[in-house]
Amino acid sequence: MCSGAYSGVYSGAGPGEGSVMTSGTPTGAVSASSPFPPIADYGFLSDGEVTALVAPGGSVEWMGVPRMDSPSVFGAILGRHAGKFRIAPADRRVPDSRRYLPGTMILETSWGTATGWLIVRDVLLMGPWRHQKHRSDTHQRPPTDYDAENVLLRTIRCASGEVQVVMDCEPIPDYGLHHVRWDYTGESYTQGVARAPGSDVELTLTSDMNLGFEGGRATARTLLKEGEQRFVALSWGDADPPRTFADAYSRLTWTAHHWQHWLARGSFPDHPWRSYLQRSALTLKGLTYAPTGAIIAAATTSLPETPQGNRNYDYRYTWVRDSTFALWGLYTLGFDWEAIDFFAFVMDVSERDGELQIMYGIGGEKELEEYTLDHLPGYDGARPVRVGNAAHDQRQHDVWGAVLDSVYLHNKVHHHLDERVWPLLQSLTKAALTHWREPDAGIWEVRGPLQHFTSSKIMCWVALDRGARLARMLGETTQAVEWERAAEEIRQDVLEHAVDERGVLTQAYGSNALDASVLLAPLVRFLPPDDPRIKATVLAIADELTADDLVLRYRVEETDDGFTGEEGTFTICSFWLVSALVEIGEVSRARQLCEKLLSLAGPLQLYAEEIDPHTGKHLGNFPQAFTHLALINAVMHVIRAETGATA
Template identity: 40%
Template sequence: MGEWRPLTRVQGYLPIADHGLVGDGRTCALVGRDGAVSFMCVPRFDSVPLFASLLDHRRGGELLIAPARVTESRQRYVPGTGVLVTDMRGPDGEVEITDAFLLAPDARLEEDARADQEELLRHVRVVHGSVELRFRLSPRWGDEVCPDGSSWVLRGPGRPPVYVRFSRPVPGAEGTITLGPGEDLTVSLTWGDGARRGTECLDRPATGLDATTRVWRRWAAHVVRDVPRPDLVLRSAITLKLLDHVENGALIAAPTSSLPERMHGTRNWDYRYAWIRDTAYAVFALRRIGLPMEAEGFLSWALRASHDSGRPLVLYDLDGHAPPHEIEDAALEGYRGSAPVRWGNAAARQVQHDVYGEILDCAFQWAATGGVLDPGLWRQLRRLADEARTAWNRPDHGIWEVRTQGRPFTYSAAMCQVALDRAARLSRMLHLPGDTEGWNRDAQRLAARVLDEAWDEEEGALTEHLGGGGLDASLLALPLRRVVPADHPRMVATTRAVADRLGAGGGLLHRYLPRASPDGIDEPEGAFLLCSFWMADNLAGQGRIDEATELFDRLCSYASPLGLLPEQIDPSDGSFLGNFPQAISHVGLLATAVVLGRAQRGVRPDLSTRTWSRQ
């Protein structure tokens, strides 16, 4: 259980780490330690926000419920679930606020057979004392809040009306209400089909909350425990499930947009979309922690999206299409004044050659577990493998999605090698038509070229570009993709160079040298959490298990009191940066836990089939 702490705001904002995530597989919400729902999109992850005070505490909108005189609070999850509890207390007493997106009693999360509840329930209970509760219902700036009998309706463009009902009479959309010892208040937000149901859960909140708790725990029982830090492994698995789009298995990168990678910088991106790289990387870990159906769903989505789009995209919306064009929202000031706020993501229209390897690797994992490749899909995969033969030495925008002129990134070339290798393996394993021997021969040659042409004697490491130059933590992923063995002398030297020159202290790593950004944005950024998990994987692959375990434990210490991880950490104070919670950081934790668990049982570490993406 989290410790009681005073509420601390900077420029009107809670720290990013002071938020919990609740959801139902279609949408989700961030709930702050101050009792506010501060970010929520309806009806889907990538819809127009209903509440966005996380991006503008004055005009973003929120649903706040808190004691009028709160002095300290804490948050915790009901164990083994996605049900969040916020405890708040002040001089007059203590309240407990339980937040959950309700699930049908017969829902089976492993089968993604969730009924359309479309309801967020907030249940407030006075633990002791007599508490004056303050509440504020304010949608995003420009939207309307209208009375509708005993409820309120929130209306705005691009989403269905949202109905807000209180179990007790309230004086308006903002005000106070006093509750005595043991008394409670329930607030229900419904939309879509949920808006047409009765008020059973409003009148008897325990019914819906107990059913939701049972559904989560039934699913969580599948997650393995024989790994280091099983508590964080389970929480990471639940977090990924909250970001798993129920309708088709798409995994969104994060539930938020525009949380800054540097305070008052410009690296603010919209992550409410699905990256092919994240999918390929996630599958490795999910299978090995006892969630094969989730892994299958992710793979199915990735192959279907890449096939239907005609040409491979780096990221997709939830329907498998290109996300909307990127725009800047001048109406919102940004988290702690860190503009711009962006919706949409222009990286979807970049050229990134590593996507060839990501898609072929997804196909290989799909087939390796019994998935069928129909003739049309195999024709597309063959075409991608043939394109990878020449794409590897052409400039692209790379894994970090640079917004400058492209260049021949080593990681992209390595992933073209993966495309050729996986195509050869698929052809051989499934007796499919294609240039099996040619792909295999070209894959071996390209692996040798990466080792040779990316090596920089002066740096003493493999470097960011073919031809040498620039140290880049993405090269730590090469052993994870079976391009270069972790214990190859040049990979060992690269690991050492990355640790020495990109280390940010406390086991953290920068993606690249702060003054040598490849993306044309001359700003320092936080330490990239996933890269440190990659470092632990490499140490394990080199047989340095004790060092890898020590690093893993240090990385786990950065998790929030709820066990949630961001994209980046500010090395100066440990504060969170970037969109939150970040799916791929949780995937990194899971994958490294699996590797270390196997190593501690005397099984040789398997670093294969893992990768990543992002600006």
């Protein structure tokens, strides 16, 4: 790492820096009496193996170890009794400023008190590759120069005056079921280890403050004066935590260099929206499980799509349908290595499984049994809290098109198809040919009756279209002709059964309902963007399937999805609409919608799955990979349309 790239990491940090938090913003309080912060106000940390969410008040309220999908050790986001790790001034709960250090995944929170200013920095440490002597048994992708250190580091500095600081660390493993006991290690009061009967998680807390243990809580209190600084490090596994502030600061700086150097590999336009692209890229990298290259849909489970509702799911898995958008976004921004790693993960599970699933665990696991955690009250009372995802064994017919579109896109960029591709092409196109006439659960994974969803048919067309193109590249002309003929049959069937009297593509055969998933039609080139049916469809969705300009997936009163209650607008669908508007030439309208969507980002430029169109409140799991992927697609569509650049 270049020693000069991030010198003076604390210099100039004081009042007024970063994203100032104010009351009355669109992402304001959940309710006046709720102890839960707004979803969009959480800060997101990652080291490529573990993720964490940090509340504005200084508490780590979500983190599981040793993997992104592991049971939580801090789970207060789903129940205030389920564990948290707080560092803050003794007399303040609301910070004055929060930001990411530029180009990094290091979160900085600044607090002004009556007596001084305090700065807390939170980071999941990265370090040099540490598997030199013993090969990792989890890494399946090519080794890199860096690796997760298995340490959550929190540094504290008094910038002016003096501040009384409190630290309270109470991990409760297994989603708040097992209470730990702390024991000192060594002769001093600066390190302890936490263990819980019934849990194999062992956590070590190391600091240059004296620690006290009260049952399952580790606490520290100290008065910091101007220029003084402290650290607290929580570690697990075989980690070697820092023992001094100098060591902690050095590792924080190394991690800052890592993130900035990684971001510098990307290609970002010189544009006012550049920061949104950069934060989306960092977020996608943070949602990537480095050992396998899998991208999880979100860092959390069961954050509600409806306030106090039951539309709560576990998103800590990887969906195959994300592959096309992931590759498009990563390749567009110049992150080819990450795109190749995710593509390799998709290829691995596609090649391994005779029957391709729609989703997998981050290690390629097939069984994702869904169950509820009835001891947890859920975020702001939204129950049930679910772990696992029953959708893993649903029949969703878009999956074959998603994989083959990924193969096609990968080849366009790298002009290379390895020996695994032809058997995979035959297998996936055969599946699409066999099943495209059957009903399915659709892209939205409805738990009501199966239907002939239009977007599923379109993605079956994608499977045959891309399969034929790839077959021609491989010299399999006879097969290509057969698949081209089948693709055209699917297209004509869709145009006969899924277009209403206005010339609009509908949600499903025999239905007049609109569905935002058909916005994919122009994006995957099912029909040319100037086809009148495409224009009519895009404008119908823009005018009729929106609330305050933001796009709904569908109207819940028109679709039996197996659930009750309302839901917010789906942000991915709103970004799809931006891209689709550009495709049909409505660039001015696309820009206006894109500006609005960017203005509704959380204070740290992060997005959950949905946005309440009336309040701007974010809903659903957070941060959401698919939303950030769609943001990249939409922003680049608008920029290229306005600058005349080509894809």
